[in-house]
Amino acid sequence: xxxxxxxxVGGEGKPTQVATEKKMEATMEAKPVANKIKLGHVHLSGxxxxxxxxxxxxxxxxxxxDNYADLVYSLTLADVRHVPEMDVALVEGSVCxxxxxxxxxxxxxxxxxxxxxxxxxxxxxxxxxxxxxxxQHNQPQHESFLPIGDLIxxxxxxxxxxxxxxxxxxxxxxxxxxxxxxxxxxxxxGKYLKPLMDLAKRGTSACFCDLMDDVxxxxxxxxxxxxxxxxxxxxxxxxxxxPQGQSDxxxxxxxxxxxxxxxxxxxxxxxxxxxxxxxxxxxxx
Amino acid sequence: xxEDPYLGKYTACVSARSTDRExxxxxxxxxxxxxxxxxxxxxxxxxxxIVTGKGDRPWEPKPFVAMSREDILKARGTIYNISPxxxxxxxxxxxxxxxxxxxxxxxxxxxxxxxxxxxxxxxxDVPEKIGLAIGLFCMExxxxxxxxxxxxxxxxxxxxxxxxxxxxxxxxWVYTDRGNVATVPLKDTHKYEQPxxxxxxxxxxxxxxxxxxxxxxxxxxxxxxxxxxxxNEVWSRAxxxxxxxxxxxxxxxxxxxxxxxxxxxxxxxxxxxxxxxRNFGVNKALRDPYA
Numbered sequence: 001x002x003x004x005x006x007x008x009v010g011g012e013g014k015p016t017q018v019a020t021e022k023k024m025e026a027t028m029e030a031k032p033v034a035n036k037i038k039l040g041h042v043h044l045s046g047x048x049x050x051x052x053x054x055x056x057x058x059x060x061x062x063x064x065x066d067n068y069a070d071l072v073y074s075l076t077l078a079d080v081r082h083v084p085e086m087d088v089a090l091v092e093g094s095v096c097x098x099x100x101x102x103x104x105x106x107x108x109x110x111x112x113x114x115x116x117x118x119x120x121x122x123x124x125x126x127x128x129x130x131x132x133x134x135x136q137h138n139q140p141q142h143e144s145f146l147p148i149g150d151l152i153x154x155x156x157x158x159x160x161x162x163x164x165x166x167x168x169x170x171x172x173x174x175x176x177x178x179x180x181x182x183x184x185x186x187x188x189x190g191k192y193l194k195p196l197m198d199l200a201k202r203g204t205s206a207c208f209c210d211l212m213d214d215v216x217x218x219x220x221x222x223x224x225x226x227x228x229x230x231x232x233x234x235x236x237x238x239x240x241x242x243p244q245g246q247s248d249x250x251x252x253x254x255x256x257x258x259x260x261x262x263x264x265x266x267x268x269x270x271x272x273x274x275x276x277x278x279x280x281x282x283x284x285x
Numbered sequence: 286x287x288e289d290p291y292l293g294k295y296t297a298c299v300s301a302r303s304t305d306r307e308x309x310x311x312x313x314x315x316x317x318x319x320x321x322x323x324x325x326x327x328x329x330x331x332x333x334x335i336v337t338g339k340g341d342r343p344w345e346p347k348p349f350v351a352m353s354r355e356d357i358l359k360a361r362g363t364i365y366n367i368s369p370x371x372x373x374x375x376x377x378x379x380x381x382x383x384x385x386x387x388x389x390x391x392x393x394x395x396x397x398x399x400x401x402x403x404x405x406x407x408x409x410d411v412p413e414k415i416g417l418a419i420g421l422f423c424m425e426x427x428x429x430x431x432x433x434x435x436x437x438x439x440x441x442x443x444x445x446x447x448x449x450x451x452x453x454x455x456x457x458w459v460y461t462d463r464g465n466v467a468t469v470p471l472k473d474t475h476k477y478e479q480p481x482x483x484x485x486x487x488x489x490x491x492x493x494x495x496x497x498x499x500x501x502x503x504x505x506x507x508x509x510x511x512x513x514x515x516x517n518e519v520w521s522r523a524x525x526x527x528x529x530x531x532x533x534x535x536x537x538x539x540x541x542x543x544x545x546x547x548x549x550x551x552x553x554x555x556x557x558x559x560x561x562x563r564n565f566g567v568n569k570a571l572r573d574p575y576a
Contacts, residue, residue: 225369255407
């Protein structure tokens with residue numbers, strides 16, 4: 001494992017290979033280099049917070065677009081009207097099933113994207129759109145919003161409201177390595193992405209109660225406090241060593257369960273936190 | 286870099302004691318964590334540290350963000366029930382605006398920090414802002430109510446009168462303000478341990494930048510593992526400045542052998558627990574957090 005990372009970083013002391021090997025020689029205006037992956041942002045019923053979070057990687061985001069990925073689709077950032085072929089589609093928002101366009105778009109996304117990533121909790125779990133009661137001014141019949149996993153197969157989840165910029169960045173870099181890297185890099189990316197793929201298989205609803213069902217009731221909670229830190233609405237406090245959730249505050253984003261060290265913990269990846277963090281930092285320098 | 290299946294990865298291991306008398310007066314053992322955090326804060330390596338203070342009930346831990354030497358000193362000594370340190374991890378970067386957070390915690394909390402760095406789920410700004418993570422050795426922990434039962438029912442001491450608690454030499458020790466010393470054999474305390482601790486596969490905080498604990502070193506000293514680049518940098522600077530007396534771990538008794546023995550005991554036992562959980566019901570497994 002460590003060797004594969006070292007190789008990725010280009011060995012100890014040596015400057016990185018990831019960045020230099022694949023470095024785009026041409027400028028931004030030139031035709032994109034062949035080995036960049038095609039990245040798309042599909043905007044369904046979401047607040048654009050996930051896209052803002054993506055852009056909050058600042059220079060890191062620019063670097064990703066310079067060296068590793070072409071943004072081939074994004075209502076907000078690219079002038080493309082129809083869902084094109086994509087390697088990785090980041091889907092933000094849930095699907096309003098009364099909106100024909102949205103349903104078509106998510107179906108088409110599945111057909112045209114190799115990897116579909118649910119970006120943010122609305123796409124993963126419905127999140128705040130679960131509480132929608134419809135009645136919009138010009139479209140009063142728009143009232144049913146489903147997480148994308150209820151309509152299509154989803155490959156990777158990035159939970160969060162909004163998802164952390166750093167997690168989006170990590171997934172983007174790993175997706176690049178998975179598609180364009182050598183065997184070792186592919187293996188590393190596969191291992192990194194696996195828990196996020198498992199989350200996608202786990203289901204399309206989330207809630208503080210996941211901690212109760214799958215951590216506390218299973219005798220796994222250690223009262224470390226991570227869930228309380230991750231909760232975006234401060235619905236979780238720790239009382240006498242165990243999390244206490246206020247269910248009427250919970251927005252069903254699934255962050256607490258995803259962040260919990262006892263939901264998933266892959267030693268072979270997390271034990272290498274220093275090398276992997278170095279590698280990602282180096283790749284985005 | 287040494288890689289030990291039970292003690293994790295480390296670049297160096299020493300036995301050490303703080304030279305700061307004020308810290309030593311109330312520290313659990315060698316005062317390592319406190320001295321390092323104070324040093325890191327004073328040197329600007331961190332802007333503040335998440336440490337354990339006192340909660341509303343006697344011996345109830347309550348984490349807080351310490352931003353001065355005085356605050357960090359309030360956290361000296363071990364409290365034998367879990368303090369939810371990590372609950373402040375994001376808040377420290379936001380409400381407190383810290384750019385470099387120091388965090389102390391037991392093994393599972395170091396795991397939580399590293400997971401938050403690699404898989405930051407709603408942990409914006411956390412991954413790049415961990416300034417120093419100091420892990421503590423941990424065999425198991427208790428819930429507040431468990432600790433209360435051990436001290437009040439088994440050791441027959443009022444929790445409010447207790448000065449120090451310690452687990453050593455096979456016993457749970459309770460020292461009171463008026464000089465009373467009560468002990469409870471560990472075989473009686475085992476059943477009060479947090480169930481979650483029984484699937485933990487880490488004894489010496491493998492994922493800290495630096496990890497420390499009493500086991501392996503003589504009384505009043507601590508064993509210290511230096512594990513990461515950052516840990517190494519802080520430790521070497523602190524030692525150069527004379528903040529610690531150190532001895533090679535090979536020269537002290539009981540040394541690494543005891544640590545390795547206890548680590549193996551814990552991890553092997555917990556691996557067995559994980560195995561048992563696979564066939565816990567009739568054709569029904571309990572969830573494996575590492576699967």
